[in-house]
Amino acid sequence: MFNWNLIGSIILPNIGGWAGAITTAGQMKNENGTAWYQTLEKPSWNPPNWLFGPAWTVLYCGMGFASYLVWRDCGGFTKKSILPLVLYGGQLVLNWTWTPVFFRLHQIGLALIHIFLLDAAAAACTASFIAVNKNTAYFMVPYLAWLCFATTLNYSIWQLNKDDGENYK
Template identity: 60%
Template sequence: MANWAVIGSVILPNTGGWLNGLYFAGQVRKDNEKSWYDDLKKPSWTPPKWVFGPAWTVLYSGMGYASYLVYEECGGFTEEAILPLSLYGGQLLLNWAWTPIFFGLKDFKLAFIEIAVLSGAAVATTASFMQVNKTAGSLLLPYLAWLAYASSLSFYIWKNNPKIEDKKQ
């Protein structure tokens, strides 16, 4: 028998990521031609574009399952669950906001500031989850590591690329 709370908890964070990915995919990948993203100065340790989709799917799934564990441990949306699940929801919204800032606005400075704020929110969420359920908190550790890596990429791109004005492509 399916546990719909688990399934929903895992699908929720992925939905925002998938929608962002679908909407902004044309910004990164064009058929038989380079996009503005390809022309950016990126560090040598930038992963291939195909890595991002699977990596985020795994990270979002872990985050979602962690939120389910907190929900279950607290007995649902109880007073005990308010802080950890509110922090989770807030950092999830911040997470989803980065892609439109970077790929939509092409504002690399704002994208770096945003991911720095997101990272702080994710650390607070992880600490809050750890207090409720150690497994839930531990499931967010790969996410924190990826955010540190993504933040370094975002910083490098901001510092090494002039602001891209909206170009007709």
Template identity: 50%
Template sequence: MVRQEAAMEEAQSMTPLVGFVLLPHVGSIWGARITKKEIPNWYESLEKPSWNPPNWIFAPVWGTLYSSMGYGSYLVWKELGGFNEKSMVPLGLYAGQLALNWSWTPIFFGKHKLGWGLVTVLLTAGAATATTTVWHHVNKTASYLMYPYLAWLTFASVLNYRLWKDNRDKKHPDASE
């Protein structure tokens, strides 16, 4: 009986960790449906730079980045003692950048708004940078876990800019904005 209680306590203590790691993936489920539908028709018709990664690379990269930032958010939450006044800014910034991140796919892929996608990814990068900076004062490991995400957002911003620039005058449905 004691062993069973210990196992239950351990499982309960892991619940926040699992929740924080999985949370960033929630928005990607809807985004993946939109992207999967739009790649063969719309996205493949866009002019892309030679350094555009193959389509298959995006899912594992985003999966890794989402898990990493989710774990970082767990570290911040744990360090600050849960949801409270001290965690409001660090976790609020995180939630804001995550909402911006999730909104990019419906804007870019769903609505074919390349220019607004660029604005969104730049806002996401700014919010993620602010999050990383604030996290650094709370838990350095959490902030370091955001570095690959910041690097990828930089790359994604440049790629989004290039797609917008190279396709704004083309006859793609709604690709001009």
């Protein structure tokens, strides 16, 4: 028997990831073989583009599972689950909207501010999840670690490109 609540919890965060992939795809490479993102200076430790999709899929699935554990342990959408699930939804929206700010609008500096807000929201969400079920740490802490990496990468790209008026905003 399928647990539709579990399946929905895992699919939901991936929906924004899929939308982000569609947004990003056109910025990674065009018919001429170049695109805005390719023109940016990036640090030597910048991961290859192909790594982001699988990494985010695993992280989104983990976040979704953690949200399911909180929902389940709180007895569904109850007074006890309101704060953790609202924090989850808020950080998820911030997560999903970072991609168009960076890749569509080409706003590297604004994306940096955006990801700092996301970091804080994700940390608050993680703390609220762990207060309900300590096992959620296994899924949320890797997400926080990746966000710290992504924040550092965003900052580095911003620093490397801030003197280039075409790329820096």
